[in-house]
Amino acid sequence: MTSLTIAKNISGPRWCRPLGMFLLAILISGCASDLQTKVSGNLNSLSKDQTVAILPIETSHAGQKEMADMFRQGLYANLKQSHFNLMEKYIVDSLLKQNNLINPANFLTINPMQFGEILGADAIVFSRINKVARSYFIIHSSIELSVSVQMVDTRTGEILWRAEQTEHDFSGIGKIPTGIFTALFAPIQFVTNKFNLRKMTSKMLDKLTALIKKPENAETNTKFENLVIAKKATTDLKKIAELQQLKAEWTQALALDEETKSAVLQGETPQETRKETLALKNDLLPPTPLAGGGIQNKVRSMVHKVLAVETEMAPLATVPEPKEQKVATPTPLNALKATLATPIHIENHGKPPREIVKPEKNIKNVPIGSAAFYTVQVGAYKTKAYAQNLLSKLVKKGYNAFVTRNNKKIYRVQVDKFKNKEDALKLAQLIQKKEKLKNFITRATAG
Amino acid sequence: MGHSRIFPFLTPCIAYFGILLAGCGTVDLEIRRGHTNSNMLPRSVAILPFTLEEPDPEEVSPHELFRTCFYNYFSYLGYVDLPLKTVDQKLSQAGLTDSNKILQLSPEKLRKILGVDAVIRGRVLSASNFTGGIHAETSIKAKIDMLDLRTGDILWETEHKEMTYSGILSPTIVDIVQGQLANVNVHQAYFKTAEIFLVNMMKEIPDPANSWKGEIRLPEITYIETNLKPNLKLKPNDRIYVSLKGDPGLTGYFDIGSWKSNIPLKEIVPGLYTGSYTIKTSDKVTNSLIIGTLKSKNGLTGKKFYKNGMAQFDSSSTN
Numbered sequence: 215m216t217s218l219t220i221a222k223n224i225s226g227p228r229w230c231r232p233l234g235m236f237l238l239a240i241l242i243s244g245c246a247s248d249l250q251t252k253v254s255g256n257l258n259s260l261s262k263d264q265t266v267a268i269l270p271i272e273t274s275h276a277g278q279k280e281m282a283d284m285f286r287q288g289l290y291a292n293l294k295q296s297h298f299n300l301m302e303k304y305i306v307d308s309l310l311k312q313n314n315l316i317n318p319a320n321f322l323t324i325n326p327m328q329f330g331e332i333l334g335a336d337a338i339v340f341s342r343i344n345k346v347a348r349s350y351f352i353i354h355s356s357i358e359l360s361v362s363v364q365m366v367d368t369r370t371g372e373i374l375w376r377a378e379q380t381e382h383d384f385s386g387i388g389k390i391p392t393g394i395f396t397a398l399f400a401p402i403q404f405v406t407n408k409f410n411l412r413k414m415t416s417k418m419l420d421k422l423t424a425l426i427k428k429p430e431n432a433e434t435n436t437k438f439e440n441l442v443i444a445k446k447a448t449t450d451l452k453k454i455a456e457l458q459q460l461k462a463e464w465t466q467a468l469a470l471d472e473e474t475k476s477a478v479l480q481g482e483t484p485q486e487t488r489k490e491t492l493a494l495k496n497d498l499l500p501p502t503p504l505a506g507g508g509i510q511n512k513v514r515s516m517v518h519k520v521l522a523v524e525t526e527m528a529p530l531a532t533v534p535e536p537k538e539q540k541v542a543t544p545t546p547l548n549a550l551k552a553t554l555a556t557p558i559h560i561e562n563h564g565k566p567p568r569e570i571v572k573p574e575k576n577i578k579n580v581p582i583g584s585a586a587f588y589t590v591q592v593g594a595y596k597t598k599a600y601a602q603n604l605l606s607k608l609v610k611k612g613y614n615a616f617v618t619r620n621n622k623k624i625y626r627v628q629v630d631k632f633k634n635k636e637d638a639l640k641l642a643q644l645i646q647k648k649e650k651l652k653n654f655i656t657r658a659t660a661g
Numbered sequence: 662m663g664h665s666r667i668f669p670f671l672t673p674c675i676a677y678f679g680i681l682l683a684g685c686g687t688v689d690l691e692i693r694r695g696h697t698n699s700n701m702l703p704r705s706v707a708i709l710p711f712t713l714e715e716p717d718p719e720e721v722s723p724h725e726l727f728r729t730c731f732y733n734y735f736s737y738l739g740y741v742d743l744p745l746k747t748v749d750q751k752l753s754q755a756g757l758t759d760s761n762k763i764l765q766l767s768p769e770k771l772r773k774i775l776g777v778d779a780v781i782r783g784r785v786l787s788a789s790n791f792t793g794g795i796h797a798e799t800s801i802k803a804k805i806d807m808l809d810l811r812t813g814d815i816l817w818e819t820e821h822k823e824m825t826y827s828g829i830l831s832p833t834i835v836d837i838v839q840g841q842l843a844n845v846n847v848h849q850a851y852f853k854t855a856e857i858f859l860v861n862m863m864k865e866i867p868d869p870a871n872s873w874k875g876e877i878r879l880p881e882i883t884y885i886e887t888n889l890k891p892n893l894k895l896k897p898n899d900r901i902y903v904s905l906k907g908d909p910g911l912t913g914y915f916d917i918g919s920w921k922s923n924i925p926l927k928e929i930v931p932g933l934y935t936g937s938y939t940i941k942t943s944d945k946v947t948n949s950l951i952i953g954t955l956k957s958k959n960g961l962t963g964k965k966f967y968k969n970g971m972a973q974f975d976s977s978s979t980n
Binding site for chain 1: 730732733734736737738739741831832833834835836837853856857860863870871873875877879880890891892916918919922923948949950952954961962963964965966968969970971
């Protein structure tokens with residue numbers, strides 16, 4: 215029933231009607247409340263088997279701590295009447311403290327899934343006291359409270375409930391004091407007595423939690439139209455998806471790389487290898503002039519990407535790193551080591567002659583003959599310094615090592631030159647055994 | 662002459678402030694000597710059915726309402742409180758349904774029936790709700806105590822009357838009208854009055870939360886593994902296998918996002934739990950992570966997400 219119809223129903227002398235309307239207008243405006251609340255349809259699926267944790271309340275001002283405590287207690291008592299199981303406050307606080315999560319202002323920057331693992335909760339409630347304002351001016355005083363609340367499913371990052379509420383009440387002439395004393399003292403009492411703040415908080419919580427206590431009563435305008443995922447969860451879910459995609463591609467690329475390497479070791483010509491590789495995996499890799507190198511680069515770039523994404527997703531520094539990540543992260547060591555033995559000269563035929571790195575002072579200069587030869591390649595680097603470093607180590611150990619550079623500007627560390635492949639293979643095995651360096655045999659021509 | 666001018670103002674001032682102060686009274690909770698050490702406080706507590714000294718005033722049962730409200734607020738403190746339903750079930754199973762008789766039971770018997778360290782006993786001495794003329798009033802007077810079943814001692818007790826009032830002494834006309842309207846809903850009026858009573862009271866009850874904080878440890882899950890792979894699309898009759906390793910002797914289950922919850926895991930060897938879920942034709946799951954859960958007897962749960970693959974249903978398989 216609207217205020218107008220109520221006013222019309224008031225019977226009595228003519229002057230009663232305006233008075234009635236006046237009173238009703240005051241009643242409505244006197245204790246103004248602005249509530250915006252929405253729930254997700256999935257809220258109904260929470261049962262007593264699911265646990266919800268109410269996190270400590272964030273405040274916008276240091277002086278709001280008492281209000282925050284009062285609000286959290288009231289929110290807890292109200293949500294105790296809902297369909298789900300509430301996690302006890304001291305357990306929540308204790309677990310957060312154990313994980314050094316003591317500042318509620320940071321909670322929204324943490325992925326809800328992480329809270330799921332820290333608290334063992336299926337959903338968490340973030341709340342913020344936006345405003346607690348008390349004002350007094352002789353015969354008028356007012357209190358304004360503003361809060362925002364959000365419940366997020368830790369398993370999916372979905373926002374199950376979101377509400378914002380502002381409650382405003384005053385004391386003064388507008389409420390028609392019953393006497394001169396009350397006109398003077400009621401405004402003072404209104405802002406100084408904590409009881410009024412408590413009463414307002416209680417009233418606010420009643421309205422705020424009405425929908426979540428009975429989500430089945432939600433109407434179209436109080437339901438989310440679409441699935442709403444918390445911002446932090448969206449970011450991290452995207453990262454997880456990206457990570458999974460990268461890992462899938464990485465696995466494929468690694469498998470392809472293994473095939474390429476074994477083909478080279480079996481003595482197939484680089485051209486044959488490339489053809490076969492492309493024929494087999496044409497759908498996986500774009501035809502590149504450097505199939506082997508392309509795969510390697512792809513693997514390497516994926517390793518970097520995977521590591522980068524995993525680093526971004528790493529738990530907070532304050533939280534002990536979950537052991538799972540160690541298990542879950544595919545060990546990139548093999549892939550990285552494999553770069554030492556990358557066949558990167560496959561597409562050399564008909565191309566400009568490879569560039570020979572100018573010997574450094576401490577590097578033994580290896581003359582390159584004009585005829586084709588077999589050599590053992592132990593490393594390939596984009597950075598010259600790394601190639602030189604490996605070269606100097608090998609030279610010091612007495613290997614006849616040298617560095618060459620191809621037209622892709624890759625510095626390759628190779629050892630010795632052989633006329634026949636068997637001799638090269640023996641040296642390759644020796645290097646593998648003694649130096650633990652992965653390598654392969656490659657055929658090269660000087661000049 | 663001067664006095665006669667001041668007194669007419671002074672008297673109503675004093676009366677007004679007296680009324681104001683009466684509205685925000687604190688609950689006087691008496692904590693018995695020797696029971697202030699939080700380490701000695703009971704851990705588990707059951708709230709016994711409250712009694713009403715007077716006959717039910719109206720269709721509402723203020724004592725039951727007061728008990729529910731008490732439980733909602735008391736749970737916030739660091740006690741392990743038995744849900745009211747569980748308490749009632751246990752008492753009922755022991756053949757105890759009369760609230761007054763329950764209060765007369767010995768601590769030993771109560772401990773045997775309920776298996777808790779302490780009980781809360783509540784007696785609602787009077788409860789009233791009245792709306793008439795410009796006067797509206799709801800009051801609850803109750804006596805509550807906590808009985809330590811381990812020793813038979815009363816740890817604390819209180820007797821308090823809480824009243825919400827609006828009438829001639831209200832400061833404004835609007836307050837009077839609002840008070841009248843609020844008081845008409847009897848159930849709501851009792852609940853509000855009980856809330857004010859309890860918010861004041863909870864501040865006085867010793868809270869053992871700090872004593873337990875060091876002991877809180879969730880069940881540990883070392884790893885979780887599934888047969889889900891990146892980009893794998895699930896078809897009907899595909900089976901998701903989940904295994905997790907963690908603390909032994911617990912209840913294990915897993916969730917597929919929030920879409921499918923509490924799928925049981927079986928402990929095949931101590932600390933190793935396995936389970937599976939077969940995709941049905943009607944299932945339509947998209948991008949859901951698998952979450953493994955271990956639950957201890959005290960209700961604490963440990964969770965771990967499997968992040969190397971998501972459950973995704975192949976929508977083309979149903980077409």
